Amino acid sequence: MEITDQQQQISEQIEEQLEALDLPEEPSLLYDPVRYTLSLSGKRVRPYLTLIGCGMCGGDLEEALPAAISIELLHNFTLLHDDIMDRAETRRGEPSVFKKWNSNTAILSGDAMYAKAFKQLQYYGEEDSYSKNQYKTILDLFLDSAETVCEGQAFDLMFENQPDVSIEEYIRMIEGKTAALISGALAMGGAVAGVSSDVLEELQYVGKKAGIAFQIQDDLLDATADPDKFGKKKGGDIIEGKKTYLTLLALDRCNTKQEAELKAILGDPESEIEQINRVIGIYEDLDIIQDTKKAVQYHYQEALTHLEAFEDSAYKTEIFSFFNRLISREY
Template sequence: MKSTLKHQNLSELINRELADLNLPEEPGQLYEPVRYTLDLGGKRLRPYFTLISCGMCGGEVQEAVPAALAIELLHNFTLLHDDIMDAADTRRGQPSVFKKWNSSTAILSGDVMFAHSFEQLQHYGKSARYSKKQYATIMDIFLEAARTVCEGQAFDLEYAARTDVTIDEYLKMIRGKTAALISGSLMLGGAVADVDAEKLELLRRIGQQAGTAFQIQDDLLDVIADPKKFGKTPGGDIIEGKKTYLSILALQQGNKEQKTFINNVLAAQDIATEKVTEVIDLYEELGIVEKTNNAIEKHYAKSMELLDQFPESDYKTDLINYFNKLKNREF
């Protein structure tokens, strides 16, 4: 019998299952940061996508729980390591593991989360309900997502020292850093439901479009969002000198003087608040905010268009509603 769990039930299920993870008490230096990280919360959109995709594909949603936990553990593993690479003091408005403990602890705790993510997927290898081929498909999707995230992060590091990064290169980077796990989440749900390769590819494309929109939107919110809701300092990406959709577009469209100014601010070690404000004002002057909004709308619209190829169901409706919620988010 297919599960009929609805959106609220799925969110509650994810949080309950994460809280009930069978993590050892010792060594405390290893597992306390893991529990701390998971307790910080977050949108939990990746495990939600895994569960909702399974239901949309006609599978038993409860059976997708191990895959949902695996993708959320993988996501949090990447965050721990990202904070080390970025020397980030905060995560979700609280001290990062890197800041609260140290880089060695953050590396090790991230690594054990990675190991526990694979432990979750063992459910499909051990259960008689799943064929060897289906288990291999689930593992292939998960491994590809993990590898692609690393590739996206490597592109991010490579682009940091460059001033000539193009929009196409940026999109390639975020398809790895952000979209890969969203695509992987949807594909895992489909794989648990045992859909064919054509449906899995469709889920991948939906995730790529939605994930691309999600990251561009994060770039935009860094500039325009209410910091109390967003949990970050306005213009934080500018202060950190990050390559974002907005900064790259501004560098492509600004005049020589404007480009020099933006590059100098992004390269500076200690940026005055007024300089950050000037860059944001320049984004408005060049129409970058409007163009970024248009790009977000385009990618979400494409994900919806692809989603239309699935038959009507409560799960599909919930996923459409969730995409609309993401599109209108303020943090």
């Protein structure tokens, strides 16, 4: 996914701030996994949106850096804990902290990142230029995002043992698990800029729709992307039997024979590439791939449409460009 000069500049600011975090050498068992996690090649979508959201609302990007770093730390905290729950051996194409160390270390290091995220937000409580109400708004957005992510993860866990899950239930789940932090990231940028509650709600809606699109797109890429680019094994969701947008849509449309095939393969750890390709073949027969692409386009378009409410600026142009690049991403 090609990036603009402005995004490159913002990305460099984010990386500089992450590298400047106070991560002591000892205890190494606590901080080495944090350093390792932050060194992996993440997209930094959430801190980027915090900074762009602030700029689009007329704020100073430098002032939004603590909020941006806090949301990135929160995101990585959730990933460490997700990998434990999923028993995931890789993250971003490298061994997960859970695999490289162990679950206890991953829990502890994740907790440290959560604490570091809060420390970033102390800036807004200490600076006289921010009112108590503005500081409270920034904190509330952060905490609401964290709480909603937990709710989304809980729904995801419940779905593992729930035989029938509707598309509507699935969307509700990803509104929490994926979209909450993207929504919160944009809104926190606006809160730093001091915008009204109505504008914050608009930012949250844009982020929610973009987050839904992003997750459905991830579901799609699991089945269609080049594994080397995507950083995950092709059909990983199929092997794990995850309830994704594609599987739920397929199970809703398939005939009896296709249903039997799908249920026999989904979640079978012994599935080979032939079985994975058979599932993908069923997706294609039922127009699942094409209709999933349409769903991704729909939710991204909703986000873009609501961005029109904001005044024209270089930042608005940049976020339009960014979402359009996300639409066409291959990993």
